[in-house]
Amino acid sequence: MSNATPDTPRPPAGRAGMKKELPERFRAYRHVWVFIELERGQVHSVSFELLGEGRKLADKLGVQLAGVVLGPPEEATQNAVAQAFAYGADLVYFVEAPLLADYRNEPFTKAMTDLVDTYKPEILLLGATTLGRDLAGSVATTLLTGLTADCTELDVDADGSLAATRPTFGGSLLCTIYTLNYRPQMATVRPRVMPMPQRADRAIGRVIVHKLSLAEDEIVTKILGFLPDSQSGTANLAYADVVVAGGLGLGGAENLQLVKSLARAIGAEFGCSRPLVQKGWMPADRQIGQTGKTIRPKLYIAAGISGAIQHRVGVEAADLIVAINTDPNAPIFDFAHLGIVTDAVRFLPALTEAFTRRLSPHSRDKLAS
Amino acid sequence: MHIVVSIKQVPDSAQIRVHPVTNTIMRQGVPTIINPYDLFALEEALRLRDAYGGEVTVLTMGPPMAEDSLRKALGYGADRAVLLTDRYFAGSDTLATSFALSQAIAKIGETFGTPDVVFTGKQTIDGDTAQVGPGIAKRLDLHQLTYVAKIATIDLAAREITVERRCEGGTQTLKSKLPCLITMLEGTNEMRRGSIEDALSAARRQIVKWSAAEAGIEDLTKCGLRGSPTVVKRVFAPTARSEKAAQIDTAEKTLRDLADELIVAIFTRQPALEPELAFDGA
Numbered sequence: 235m236s237n238a239t240p241d242t243p244r245p246p247a248g249r250a251g252m253k254k255e256l257p258e259r260f261r262a263y264r265h266v267w268v269f270i271e272l273e274r275g276q277v278h279s280v281s282f283e284l285l286g287e288g289r290k291l292a293d294k295l296g297v298q299l300a301g302v303v304l305g306p307p308e309e310a311t312q313n314a315v316a317q318a319f320a321y322g323a324d325l326v327y328f329v330e331a332p333l334l335a336d337y338r339n340e341p342f343t344k345a346m347t348d349l350v351d352t353y354k355p356e357i358l359l360l361g362a363t364t365l366g367r368d369l370a371g372s373v374a375t376t377l378l379t380g381l382t383a384d385c386t387e388l389d390v391d392a393d394g395s396l397a398a399t400r401p402t403f404g405g406s407l408l409c410t411i412y413t414l415n416y417r418p419q420m421a422t423v424r425p426r427v428m429p430m431p432q433r434a435d436r437a438i439g440r441v442i443v444h445k446l447s448l449a450e451d452e453i454v455t456k457i458l459g460f461l462p463d464s465q466s467g468t469a470n471l472a473y474a475d476v477v478v479a480g481g482l483g484l485g486g487a488e489n490l491q492l493v494k495s496l497a498r499a500i501g502a503e504f505g506c507s508r509p510l511v512q513k514g515w516m517p518a519d520r521q522i523g524q525t526g527k528t529i530r531p532k533l534y535i536a537a538g539i540s541g542a543i544q545h546r547v548g549v550e551a552a553d554l555i556v557a558i559n560t561d562p563n564a565p566i567f568d569f570a571h572l573g574i575v576t577d578a579v580r581f582l583p584a585l586t587e588a589f590t591r592r593l594s595p596h597s598r599d600k601l602a603s
Numbered sequence: 604m605h606i607v608v609s610i611k612q613v614p615d616s617a618q619i620r621v622h623p624v625t626n627t628i629m630r631q632g633v634p635t636i637i638n639p640y641d642l643f644a645l646e647e648a649l650r651l652r653d654a655y656g657g658e659v660t661v662l663t664m665g666p667p668m669a670e671d672s673l674r675k676a677l678g679y680g681a682d683r684a685v686l687l688t689d690r691y692f693a694g695s696d697t698l699a700t701s702f703a704l705s706q707a708i709a710k711i712g713e714t715f716g717t718p719d720v721v722f723t724g725k726q727t728i729d730g731d732t733a734q735v736g737p738g739i740a741k742r743l744d745l746h747q748l749t750y751v752a753k754i755a756t757i758d759l760a761a762r763e764i765t766v767e768r769r770c771e772g773g774t775q776t777l778k779s780k781l782p783c784l785i786t787m788l789e790g791t792n793e794m795r796r797g798s799i800e801d802a803l804s805a806a807r808r809q810i811v812k813w814s815a816a817e818a819g820i821e822d823l824t825k826c827g828l829r830g831s832p833t834v835v836k837r838v839f840a841p842t843a844r845s846e847k848a849a850q851i852d853t854a855e856k857t858l859r860d861l862a863d864e865l866i867v868a869i870f871t872r873q874p875a876l877e878p879e880l881a882f883d884g885a
Contacts, residue, residue: 273771339747364770368749371737380832383732403729409838416832454746455779462773500880518789525731532876543841554873557848572868573848581858588862593880
């Protein structure tokens with residue numbers, strides 16, 4: 235990985251992937267596909283975010299952007315097709331079957347691999363949700379192609395290869411990964427990593443209908459039931475406008491109360507950095523960062539968080555990042571917009587109180603008059 | 604029943620340091636641990652064995668020093684440990700890794716009995732891909748059950764298993780068949796303290812060590828770098844933002860003044876925010 239001779243081509247010996255020589259059987263692979271994740275009648279927002287990103291890649295490559303909709307014969311599935319067009323797809327590949335009513339690995343893997351084998355995309359993007367990861371791993375192994383997980387940046391090279399960048403080594407560094415000699419080039423992206431594109435409703439375009447060649451009695455795994463999460467609020471963390479989070483600088487689990495109090499006072503969601511989950515101070519679904527939730531709030535307040543890269547990639551899309559940390563050299567001050575070098579444990583109560591004073595209806599009335 | 608648990612020895616990632624000039628990982632002296640997510644898989648496997656009888660075989664692929672993680676697993680109470688180690692595996696991506704591991708699991712089946720359940724952790728803390736488990740399932744044609752929060756029932760006679768699986772927005776209850784591959788969710792159980800006997804014997808127990816050839820792998824083009832469709836072209840540190848955070852001067856100010864000053868700074872930068880912030884009357 236030396237940077238000394240960036241322009242010298244590497245010797246191809248022993249490293250099949252390093253030499254770009256696309257085998258004949260892959261040369262017909264074209265166009266960018268986005269898997270449209272549909273569960274219980276709703277398209278997951280990550281699919282729209284991926285359509286936005288896929289649009290850019292397709293335009294750079296001069297190819298078409300397709301949505302892949304797999305679902306049961308219901309109105310919601312038709313709506314997903316319309317939404318794919320509204321968020322930028324040029325065409326939709328469509329498999330409709332009762333077997334696709336709820337996600338199971340077998341029928342979805344079969345439908346997706348059949349589509350890829352038949353219509354041959356060069357790039358296939360999926361959301362890095364529990365569903366998307368379950369499916370992507372099976373599809374890539376069936377197709378024997380490369381799959382890059384949790385990308386934070388997607389681009390195409392001058393020669394048209396997908397350059398998929400992701401954090402590596404537990405988030406200490408970033409790396410750019412290519413699938414040079416295999417197709418499709420597959421990548422997953424976590425929700426909220428890419429911006430939500432503008433919706434532009436328009437007529438439904440070309441829909442290519444494909445049949446699922448699988449019967450229910452061929453599928454071993456059966457769904458016995460589904461229990462939806464109670465509204466704990468964690469589902470909203472990724473999409474919240476204001477987020478307050480705590481890190482190891484809080485010193486002890488009991489001080490997380492200070493984070494929650496501030497969050498409550500300003501109507502924010504709360505979260506934490508990875509070490510707190512590892513210590514068991516907060517549940518994993520509150521973790522913010524590369525291996526937790528990616529957030530894009532208007533305001534993010536990080537209290538006692540040092541700002542390791544794996545945390546940074548999960549928050550840097552926030553409009554305004556405020557960092558509170560005792561260490562003036564903490565990396566979080568390299569990407570925060572506003573910083574205060576102070577002890578969060580002492581400062582948070584004062585901030586909560588100041589916000590409460592400022593935001594109370596009484597003081598708002600005074601401001602108005 | 605025979606249960607295989609595939610684990611990985613990983614650097615304790617919190618302690619990984621990056622060389623400031625070359626941007627390479629400084630691995631020297633970094634302590635290694637069993638990937639923490641794998642411990643939930645191992646504990647679940649041990650519980651199944653305790654409940655239904657049988658054996659737990661732990662498997663890892665890695666350099667010779669990965670033996671350490673297997674000895675830890677033996678100390679927790681695993682019955683057998685297999686180390687798959689060969690220079691041909693160096694540079695494996697997830698596809699090549701799932702190939703090598705699935706070949707080794709097939710060999711374990713031939714040698715020690717066909718596994719009823721193969722476990723992996725949800726993902727590793729160094730790669731974070733969550734792809735190897737599904738890869739093994741696909742290659743061995745095992746029923747794939749990812750993000751399992753609970754094993755509800757197992758009927759060995761009927762070869763049936765019922766699990767609760769975390770999915771988007773809720774929990775699915777799935778019924779499937781043995782043999783299956785389960786990736787275990789974190790926080791679903793707590794690793795036991797191994798028995799004194801296991802802890803004492805772990806250091807001197809025999810570990811099965813297989814090269815690629817010994818694991819029955821004939822096609823070496825599917826292993827290591829050559830068998831990996833993905834290529835890491837560039838490793839780099841993220842570029843710093845051009846400007847650092849604007850610091851609010853804390854000298855000789857009360858916390859109250861500081862807080863007010865910060866709020867003014869926030870609303871000066873984001874004027875549209877103030878009317879949106881909730882007031883809950885506290």
